Amino acid sequence: MAQRVLLITGGAGFIGSHVVKLFVNRYSNYQIINFDKLTYAGNLQNLTDIDGKSNYQFIKGDIASESDVNNVFEQYPIDGIIHLAAESHVDRSITDPMAFIRTNIVGTTVLLNTARKYWKENYVGKLFYHISTDEVYGSLGAHGFFTEETPYDPRSPYSASKAASDHLVRAYYHTYGLPTVISNCSNNYGPNQFPEKLIPLSINNIKNKKPIPIYGKGENIRDWLFVGDHAAAIDLIFHKGKPGSTYNIGGNNEWKNIDLIRLLCRIMDKKLSQPQGESEKLITFVKDRAGHDLRYAIDSSKIQSELGWKPSLTFDIGLEKTVDWYLANQAWLNAVVSGDYQKYYEQQYSKRE
Numbered sequence: 001m002a003q004r005v006l007l008i009t010g011g012a013g014f015i016g017s018h019v020v021k022l023f024v025n026r027y028s029n030y031q032i033i034n035f036d037k038l039t040y041a042g043n044l045q046n047l048t049d050i051d052g053k054s055n056y057q058f059i060k061g062d063i064a065s066e067s068d069v070n071n072v073f074e075q076y077p078i079d080g081i082i083h084l085a086a087e088s089h090v091d092r093s094i095t096d097p098m099a100f101i102r103t104n105i106v107g108t109t110v111l112l113n114t115a116r117k118y119w120k121e122n123y124v125g126k127l128f129y130h131i132s133t134d135e136v137y138g139s140l141g142a143h144g145f146f147t148e149e150t151p152y153d154p155r156s157p158y159s160a161s162k163a164a165s166d167h168l169v170r171a172y173y174h175t176y177g178l179p180t181v182i183s184n185c186s187n188n189y190g191p192n193q194f195p196e197k198l199i200p201l202s203i204n205n206i207k208n209k210k211p212i213p214i215y216g217k218g219e220n221i222r223d224w225l226f227v228g229d230h231a232a233a234i235d236l237i238f239h240k241g242k243p244g245s246t247y248n249i250g251g252n253n254e255w256k257n258i259d260l261i262r263l264l265c266r267i268m269d270k271k272l273s274q275p276q277g278e279s280e281k282l283i284t285f286v287k288d289r290a291g292h293d294l295r296y297a298i299d300s301s302k303i304q305s306e307l308g309w310k311p312s313l314t315f316d317i318g319l320e321k322t323v324d325w326y327l328a329n330q331a332w333l334n335a336v337v338s339g340d341y342q343k344y345y346e347q348q349y350s351k352r353e
């Protein structure tokens, strides 16, 4: 019998697929159930390495559907939840906020209610771990960092929906005693990220000699973390985090968008064996994102000192690994940019030129 039965939501997405693979490979004594609706962002091709593993099971379902979630709890004696399923792209939240309200707020609450119902206040050995984002803290000026005590100040429909879900998770801890933990991470990058996000979108465009759209003047700053380092932090927090706590996770790796894209262009020129400067010619400044947060930067000293976590890769190495992965996985990239992606791209970018 499995020592633990874990429900991982959103495990077919970017970060979720790395978390699922890490847990399935590292914990052969756990049963891992990947529960995912397979939206445009969910892709079972992210998980082919673990197909057929006896401790892994995929279930297609919607976290906002009570019956879908009940069915999983009926079938399996779940004792841990790692909740990553979400609508995750800020630009999409600007055009279609309701999808974010439904999945991120209603979906998280359905999961909380169902865990409460099935765990029946027998909380020994149980944990509801909610994965969140640094965007809930709002936007920083030139100085300072987000700590676990920074007041929430979300400014996009995406970050507001994630903030609401964080509040609900904390409310269930305080009101019902449900054992919960939350982590708020900075921008992730790495293999398997859907090419709507800045880095894979730019890699794909450079490969196809299409313009690289930089919002505004490219002065916005993000703190980038390799996805494998986020997955390692999630493993640590799941096993050693204190219930009721929050942990900030970040790369201590701030980049202005324009500087990041210039670095990426240099790496792409090298990998595509073309003269340096070739990719940079594709940089195109376009209309800014509405309400574009200026700067995110995480103070991750709590997880570093309490749990001994730190990022393992420098940005140069992580970015090169990422580019190598996208160039070696053309079939993956071609499949995800076919069909709906073209429509999305047209809608998002034609009006910005």
Ligand code: NAD
Binding pocket: 009, 010, 011, 012, 013, 014, 015, 016, 035, 036, 037, 038, 039, 040, 041, 042, 043, 061, 062, 063, 064, 083, 084, 085, 086, 087, 088, 089, 103, 107, 131, 132, 133, 134, 162, 184, 185, 186, 187, 188, 189, 194
């Ligand atoms: P993603 O968009 O790549 O994947 C989301 C996954 O959730 C997909 O597989 C999708 O099919 C699934 N999903 C969406 N709606 C669902 C629903 N109603 N029911 C079941 N499954 C559903 O997202 P990601 O970038 O991997 O982010 C994962 C989590 O981490 C999210 O909660 C996000 O807010 C958080 N996060 C992301 C980043 C980042 O930089 N990407 C940083 C910090 C936190």
Ligand code: TDX
Binding pocket: 088, 089, 090, 091, 132, 133, 134, 135, 186, 187, 188, 196, 197, 198, 199, 201, 213, 214, 215, 216, 220, 221, 222, 257, 289
């Ligand atoms: O085409 C683009 N051009 C551009 O200049 C895109 C897609 C983005 N940008 C800018 C906007 C941001 O300043 O690049 C920066 C990064 O943008 P995204 O990749 O869309 O990420 P961001 O909005 O910072 O949010 C990400 O980090 C926190 C994730 O998408 C969230 O899920 C996560 O919570």
